[in-house]
Amino acid sequence: xxxxxxxxxxxxxxxxTLAQVxxxxxxxxxxxxxxxxxxxxxxxxxxxxxxxxxxxVSATRGLPFGxxxxxxxxxxxxxxxxMYPLTGIYIYVPATMTVSISFGL
Numbered sequence: 001x002x003x004x005x006x007x008x009x010x011x012x013x014x015x016x017t018l019a020q021v022x023x024x025x026x027x028x029x030x031x032x033x034x035x036x037x038x039x040x041x042x043x044x045x046x047x048x049x050x051x052x053x054x055x056x057v058s059a060t061r062g063l064p065f066g067x068x069x070x071x072x073x074x075x076x077x078x079x080x081x082x083m084y085p086l087t088g089i090y091i092y093v094p095a096t097m098t099v100s101i102s103f104g105l
Contacts, residue, residue: 001037005102008044011093015057019086021093021101035083036103041065046097057090066097 009025018039022029041052043066051062086103093099 002105003102004105005100008098008100009093010046010098011050011095013059013093013095015090015092017087018089018091018101021091022086025101029086035085036105037083038104039084039089040102041091042100042102043067044098044100046094048094048096050094050097050099051092053090054088055090057092059092059094062090062092 006022006025006027009021012024016024019029041050043050047067049059049064049066049068051057051059051064053062056062091101
């Protein structure tokens with residue numbers, strides 16, 4: 001398995017797909033990585049509560065992460081034989097928080 005990460009990213013208080021965040025963080029997505037095995041969100045700095053999940057994610061809906069939750073989140077169920085498209089995972093990061101998003105290939 002290979003572990004990779006996006007550049008650290010300060011949220012903007014808007015819901016994005018992880019594929020969009022990769023570009024917003026200044027990375028150039030490789031054409032040969034349409035899916036990942038797992039993801040992890042780690043709070044680098046800041047405050048508030050971020051959320052991760054489906055297209056219904058908002059500031060009050062989704063799996064929470066943030067400094068008061070230990071600062072790190074990995075999927076509750078990660079099947080290593082399954083693959084997850086970055087275009088299908090949504091994230092809300094408040095403008096007061098900087099995160100590191102890592103993933104396994």
